[in-house]
Each structure stands twice: as C-alpha cells, then as structure tokens.
Amino acid sequence: MTREEPEDPSAIRCHLAQLLETKSMTLVELSERVGISVVNLSVLKNNRAKAIRFSTLQAICVALDCEVGELLSYAPVS
Template sequence: MPGDGHAIVVHLDELLRAKDMTLTELSSRADITIANLSVLKNDRARAIRFSTLTALCAVLDCQPGDLISYAPGQD
C-alpha cells in the first residue's frame, strides 16, 4: 500500500490458489477469523503475530518466506 511505511508483501492469495483452498477453509483449519485473513490477503495488515504465521504455515505447508516477502520500492 503506498504511503503506509512498509514494504512487506503478503502472498496469501497465491498460496491459496496453489493449494486449491478457499479463505473459508483456511479460516476453519487455521482457527483464524475470515476478517483477519482478509486483512492479510488484501495487504492491509500492519503486523502479524508469530502464532498466526505459525498456524498459516502449518495449514498451508509452507515457510514464512513463502507467505511474506520484502519488496523495496513498493511502499
């Protein structure tokens, strides 16, 4: 998001497509609200808890670097 002061990009949409999983299914399996997942998915998150990151990585069978990346110049 321009002007929000960070250059972290969340790749939740891409991972969901790759795993053929819906946001609703991820919400249920990771025990994270759809609202919170939507904030992550739409790049509106300002922070992420390690417990959330752990749950997402466990359900999506991925590493944190698969889920988030640093994109300088995108802020």
C-alpha cells in the same frame, strides 16, 4: 525513547492469495483450519495488515505447508 517505524510498511507483501490458489483452498477453509476469522485473513491477504502474531504466522504456514518466505516477502519501493 521512540519506537522506529519502518520507512514503508507496504514494502512487506503477503502472498496468501497465490498460496491459497496453489493449494486449492478457500479463505473460509483456511479460517476453519487455523481458527482465525475470515475478516482477519482477508486483511492479511489484501496487504492491509499492520502486524501479524508469530502464532498466526505459524498456524498459516502449517495449514498451507509453506515457509514464511513463501507467505511474506520484502520489496522496498524505490
């Protein structure tokens, strides 16, 4: 049995840059608040992440006072 891969993993978009700007927060400050390296947050911010842990997602949402749907969206490429 094989695991099904999404047709286009880049269809999931991360809006971390916009949220950081809205909250007037830097990536370094977010890193300190959530205990995740700047490098890993940068990968997420630049839409290069292959996966995200629920604990990471929760920590980011708490730090930015946002909902998951504000941080991530799905927009299939036609």
